[in-house]
Amino acid sequence: MPERSALRADCSSCFGLCCAALPFSASADFPVDKAAGRACSNLGADYGCTIHARLRDEGYRGCTVFDCFGAGQQVSRVTFEGRSWRDDPGIARSVFDAFGVMRQLHELLWYLDEARSLPTSEPLGAELRALQKEAARLTRADAAQLREADPAALRERARPLLRRASELARARETRPGRDMSGADLVGADLRKADLRGTGLRGALLIAADLRGADLRRADLIGADLRDARLGGADLTGALFLTQPQANAARGDARTRLPEVLERPDHW
Template identity: 50%
Template sequence: MIVSNKYSADCEQCFGLCCVALPYAKSSDFAFNKDGGTPCRNLQTDYRCGVHKNLRNKGFRGCTVYECFGAGQMISQVTYNGKDWRENPTLAKEMFDVFPIMQQLYEMLYYLNEALSNDDTQPIHKDLKHMVAETERLTMQDPKFLLELHVPTHRAFVNGLLLQTSELVRAKVKNNKEKNKQNKVLKGKDLIGANLRGASLIGDNLRGVLFIASDLRDADMRMTDLIGADFRDADLSGANLTGSIFLTQAQVNSANGDSNTKLPSTLNIPNHWLK
């Protein structure tokens, strides 16, 4: 599967929106508190992060697991036509308020395009293409329209197609697992700190599962639906996630693993896994 780079952050084309618009609290993920609409003290005048290469070591692990899916450059270069918030302070608050809305739309586009790239979704390709076109249309609207957009309503339509995608992709594997009485749908389950080493989860619906700090070493997670699954501090060493769907680089970055972890071809082994 090939997911377009159009739906990943291009920080060179963005005015550091995630470093300003979003709030965060001092924790294991962030070294200090920051209010929404306030620039991070690490943000430089050129809109680049002064500690980007050392975010984890400097206490900003949370920054390494955030993904705007391309919303930042869209707002910076298209919605506001290259007008930045420093030179145009009257636009700043509006720009920061539009950013999370655009981020949600671009996240949906990321998932929809992944669904389209999968051969198993041929039966719903027409519907997927229509939803991509409609979502892209929304991203091209002006700030006033976007601020009034009821995102949950549109997300519900998108999610219906993503659920169909999940069923189509996992169908063959699910049929092969019918004899396994222990196979359960884990959607929405709390598996924080669970010992799942070597578990056979192939073809399972793992949407929204909390795998925080779980032991998933050598687990078989092929052809699973991983949309929204929380892998913070989970150990994926040796796990096989090939063929899994709706897994993002941000989710992978939040986990631990090693060079033996098998990921979908569109994702990369994070640098901190190799140290």
């Protein structure tokens, strides 16, 4: 079963799937509209981005936030065994559909692997492992089987397990945080706040000021961190924080992240 270290995007092994399969609209994140299934005008012949070093300057902020959790290379190299949608246009629709399903499966595997890795999750070990094995098996399925897969149903089954894993981990805090799941904290002033062990599942933290905040063992699954100011914040041990969430925030050299995450280039 893949660990989180293996659930990372490897663009050099992918046929530019995120640049072709996904749609985007002219907004603060993109300068133009693009339909699903149509290649971005910046996708090169080698499937690399021709403006990768200038994405934000060119208005493609959304591209610097997105992460496929390694779904792109899995579909390109395993599901379709190295066949490119450009070289074989007849498979394009199947490739793009598989990519959407695979990304959901890989994101779920990220969460399940983290839950299993928590020392406090031992009582949940068997259930987490069984669901992890089921999701991992689907990632090795062919395109037809992926088309029939229901990652949303798997996620619903995982939801109570992940919630319980979070509760067990946060219970170890000397000052257990309160539950602020789903809270509207848009633009909130949370500078230097002690948020250790706080439940922030699905919280709206858009443009919140979290500079210097202590977010160790805070549950951030599904939290919206777009433009959240994380300068000097401590997120070591934060629960269920993903690369796209970190990418969407505004950190600096003093921001402390979990070891499994990479510091975004634009920080």
